[in-house]
Amino acid sequence: MADRFEYRQVWVDGDDAPIIAGFDATIPARGLTAMVGPSGAGKTTLLRLLNRLEDPDRGEVLLDGTDVRDYDVLALRRRVQHVGQVPVTFPGTVADNVRVASGPGVDPEELLQRVGLPVSMQDREADRLSVGEAQRLSLARALAVGPDVLVLDEPTSALDATSKAGIEALVRSLAGDGLTVVMVTHEARQAAELADHVVEVRPCRT
Amino acid sequence: MQDLSGAVGFAEVALAVLLVGVGAAVSRYRGLGLEGDVAVATVRSFAQLLAVGYVLAFVFDGRGGLTLVVLAVMVGTASFTAGARARAIPAARLVAAAALATASVGTLGVIVGTGIIPLRARAIVPLGSMVIANAMTTTGLVMTRLRDDLAAHRREVEARLSLGQTAHQASLPWHRAALRSGMLPIVDQTKVVGLVSLPGAMTGMILAGAPPLAAIRLQLVVMYMILGGNAFAAVVAGELTRRRLFTGDHQLVRSLRRRPM
Structure with a gap:
């Protein structure tokens, strides 16, 4: 099966010691890949390299065989949607949030249903959502852009048990839809239950 | 109308320093610890403005x-x-x-x-x-x-x-x-x-x-x-x-x- 991403001898320097030291891994195009490792191992940084919120100091990250730096960065980011650990809502209603960067022909109602938010919620101010709802909204906003890849940084770490199970099921079903889903988690259990592929991230020795 | 532009000489400036003395006195009696700063500010302002005065006079004089x-x-x-x-x-x-x-x-x-x-x-x-x-x-x-x-x-x-x-x-x-x-x-x-x-x-x-x-x-x-x-x-x-x-x-x-x- 073709690889979507490949990390080749990636180094990211920190202030004192490297954050990532010579990391190699591949992420397949199909299914859900979990990147697992303890806190501080550099998982978040590795994800941020995929949509170029950061660049490696040495080494390269390939998308479909081409260095991510060779793509137009704005087009790359639309194709590789990144959702952070803490959900971020923008000023305005739920529907405004979905439309912020939506591609042509996107129906906000359909997307809200897709991520499990009631359509009746679309006129609510986004800053009044619970954390779990806000995380679903972040996913809807990312899907509205029309990406090939969804990159999720600990999408359930800020959630209670019920919301967490809901998001897990949602992420699983998105991966089933043909999207490449890359998810960072520090929970081995979550990785084992959800993921089709697991990439282990070990902390750099300092 | 009386023109004050030439009325202030250095003697008058020295008299105005009395008012700075008020500032220093307040600082002293209330324990504000600002007397040193007041003194520095007074001397600096005098030196800086005097220098600028000479520079401006020099520039305005056909330069x-x-x-x-x-x-x-x-x-x-x-x-x-x-x-x-x-x-x-x-x-x-x-x-x-x-x-x-x-x-x-x-x-x-x-x-x-x-x-x-x-x-x-x-x-x-x-x-x-x-x-x-x-x-x-x-x-x-x-x-x-x-x-x-x-x-x-x-x-x-x-x-x-x-x-x-x-x-x-x-x-x-x-x-x-x-x-x-x-x-x-x-x-x-x-x-x-x-x-x-x-x-x-x-x-x-x-x-x-x-x-x-x-x-x-x-x-x-x-x-x-x-x-x-x-x-x-x-x-x-x-x-x-x-x-x-x-x-x-x-x-x-x-x-x-x-x-x-």
């Missing part, structure tokens, strides 16, 4: 070409001050210098170009200094506010970048807030001028014996110049600060990314 040098020194010093406050921004002093140079060239260019004020050192130096002094405050405000806001809202900025927005789009809400914060003080001041304070240029002219209506006409020109100068400075400081805080690839610079949240 108008030196006006540019005087303005450059003012822009340089103000850039240093505004830039020092915004130290966390890469090349902060250059950003401030560009903002202040634009403010002075822009405003002085307009008022000289349209013939509002003649091209004379005696007019250009004091007007330029007022524009630069005010623009310095605005520049410092805009730079620090934009930087602090982007750092504090890093997650939201990066969420916007992740959706494919440009650095310009992703920083827009905070960029706008920074420009507002830089512009508001002068806008408010312009609204209440005359009601709350009699500003410097007008006060000076009245003391020197000019008719009040002549004084207010000049003051109006000065206020509008300052407002325009602040606008020039705010726009340039905001734009260049944003460019220093993002890479060409629409990434936040490392110093903002790595800041613990």
Whole structure:
């Protein structure tokens, strides 16, 4: 099966010691890949390299065989949607949030249903959502852009048990839809239950 | 009308130091510990203004070409001050210098170009200094506010970048807030001028014996110049600060990314 991403001898320097030291891994195009490792191992940084919120100091990250730096960065980011650990809502209603960067022909109602938010919620101010709802909204906003890849940084770490199970099921079903889903988690259990592929991230020795 | 312009000699200045003595005495009896600062401030102000007085007399005495040098020194010093406050921004002093140079060239260019004020050192130096002094405050405000806001809202900025927005789009809400914060003080001041304070240029002219209506006409020109100068400075400081805080690839610079949240 073709690889979507490949990390080749990636180094990211920190202030004192490297954050990532010579990391190699591949992420397949199909299914859900979990990147697992303890806190501080550099998982978040590795994800941020995929949509170029950061660049490696040495080494390269390939998308479909081409260095991510060779793509137009704005087009790359639309194709590789990144959702952070803490959900971020923008000023305005739920529907405004979905439309912020939506591609042509996107129906906000359909997307809200897709991520499990009631359509009746679309006129609510986004800053009044619970954390779990806000995380679903972040996913809807990312899907509205029309990406090939969804990159999720600990999408359930800020959630209670019920919301967490809901998001897990949602992420699983998105991966089933043909999207490449890359998810960072520090929970081995979550990785084992959800993921089709697991990439282990070990902390750099300092 | 009595003209006070020649009435104050050094003996009179020495008498006025009595009032500084009041400041020092208050500090002493209330234990404020400011006597040293008061003394330094008194001596410094005397030395600085005396030196400037000689420089201006020298420039005004048929050496108008030196006006540019005087303005450059003012822009340089103000850039240093505004830039020092915004130290966390890469090349902060250059950003401030560009903002202040634009403010002075822009405003002085307009008022000289349209013939509002003649091209004379005696007019250009004091007007330029007022524009630069005010623009310095605005520049410092805009730079620090934009930087602090982007750092504090890093997650939201990066969420916007992740959706494919440009650095310009992703920083827009905070960029706008920074420009507002830089512009508001002068806008408010312009609204209440005359009601709350009699500003410097007008006060000076009245003391020197000019008719009040002549004084207010000049003051109006000065206020509008300052407002325009602040606008020039705010726009340039905001734009260049944003460019220093993002890479060409629409990434936040490392110093903002790595800041613990």
